[in-house]
Amino acid sequence: MSELRIPGRYDFVGSFLRPEALKKAKALFTEGEITETQYNQVVEDEIKKIVAKQKELGFHIITDGEFRRSFWHLDFMWGLDGVAHENNGRGVKFDAELALLDDTYLVGKIKAKPHPFVEYFKFLKQFEDEDTIAKYTIPAPAQTFQQMIVPDNYETTRKFYPTNEELIQDIGLAYQDIIKQFYEAGCRNLQLDDCTWGAIVGDAAKLRYKSLGIDLEDIKQQLLNVNNLALQNKPEDMVITSHICRGNYHSTFFNSGAYDSVADYVFAKENVNALFLEYDDDRSGGFKPLEKISSDKTVVLGLITTKSPKLEDKETIKKRIYEAAKYVPLERLCLSPQCGFASCEIGNKLTEEEQWAKLALVKEIADEVWK
Numbered sequence: 001m002s003e004l005r006i007p008g009r010y011d012f013v014g015s016f017l018r019p020e021a022l023k024k025a026k027a028l029f030t031e032g033e034i035t036e037t038q039y040n041q042v043v044e045d046e047i048k049k050i051v052a053k054q055k056e057l058g059f060h061i062i063t064d065g066e067f068r069r070s071f072w073h074l075d076f077m078w079g080l081d082g083v084a085h086e087n088n089g090r091g092v093k094f095d096a097e098l099a100l101l102d103d104t105y106l107v108g109k110i111k112a113k114p115h116p117f118v119e120y121f122k123f124l125k126q127f128e129d130e131d132t133i134a135k136y137t138i139p140a141p142a143q144t145f146q147q148m149i150v151p152d153n154y155e156t157t158r159k160f161y162p163t164n165e166e167l168i169q170d171i172g173l174a175y176q177d178i179i180k181q182f183y184e185a186g187c188r189n190l191q192l193d194d195c196t197w198g199a200i201v202g203d204a205a206k207l208r209y210k211s212l213g214i215d216l217e218d219i220k221q222q223l224l225n226v227n228n229l230a231l232q233n234k235p236e237d238m239v240i241t242s243h244i245c246r247g248n249y250h251s252t253f254f255n256s257g258a259y260d261s262v263a264d265y266v267f268a269k270e271n272v273n274a275l276f277l278e279y280d281d282d283r284s285g286g287f288k289p290l291e292k293i294s295s296d297k298t299v300v301l302g303l304i305t306t307k308s309p310k311l312e313d314k315e316t317i318k319k320r321i322y323e324a325a326k327y328v329p330l331e332r333l334c335l336s337p338q339c340g341f342a343s344c345e346i347g348n349k350l351t352e353e354e355q356w357a358k359l360a361l362v363k364e365i366a367d368e369v370w371k
Helices: 019-032 036-056 116-125 141-149 151-160 164-184 202-211 214-233 263-271 290-294 314-324 352-369
Strands: 081-086 089-091 099-101 103-111 138-141 187-194 239-245 274-279 296-305 333-335
Touching: 036 116, 089 187, 089 202, 103 151, 103 164, 116 138, 116 164, 141 151, 141 164, 141 214, 141 263, 151 352, 164 214, 202 296, 239 263, 296 314, 296 352, 314 333, 314 352, 333 352
Parallel strands: 138 187, 187 239, 239 274, 274 296, 296 333
Antiparallel strands: 081 103, 089 099
């Protein structure tokens, strides 16, 4: 495993469409028709199958498809002391529909405790071999920070944290603890999923924050601060990457805009080993901001969309890789889909077969570009 390249030259973000057996078991469990033990057995059986499929396709990275969670980010937050949640039927407005998400908010100070995701990782790790390494995905510290300062949560958060700086301190320390937990469990490939940078790019974000009387540059610095605080004391042999997204729910998106306005922060100064970047359509802007990437980072180009079943043209993708190489050397570039296939359990609008075709295309292109 130590000789495997991380990220892989051909990689993926992490989540996969939930198989029918898993969806059926979840419904039966929710309705009280099967026990938690029976449900968990189905989950583990389906994780074994999804890992086998990743290996069959020739990938050197394996994940559990995020099969144990409902939401890519909130389930993790529920594993922190001081965080509670409830389903009120509300959500977040995306471009084409309402993303139905549990309300997640503070009921006390944020602290780390033994996190269930670490146990989930241990189950995945048993499937590592000489050709594969397990990757686990969690929301970035900035994502947890943002969740607690959204307008609906602002007053509640202020009961426990009078300032953002105090909130940042506790989130950063909690993540340091959890990163240590993952490391001690044998994790050497941890991915921080982060929609915060994607949410503050573009003119719409500028207007939104201006209307709230908030200096957007202050927010950018706070996002950088909380992420980098969490990464302090990171073990040298642990690769921690960040996936930056503009929202991915049922094949729709939250925001649009190029990376130019955040590149001086996250590209230049965030202390991760690599960035998985969304570049699958015109909403993402051009490659010029990549010139701000610090020389110690790898860039994983998310050029293949997970929002549509249509397969990309291979030569067009190759051309785009070489365009990006004008700003970051080719040897520091990799290829992946722009996001997961099911950031939330509802999944995107394509079939499992179309999902696998997308990954096969990623590998085929990468094998030809990096011979």
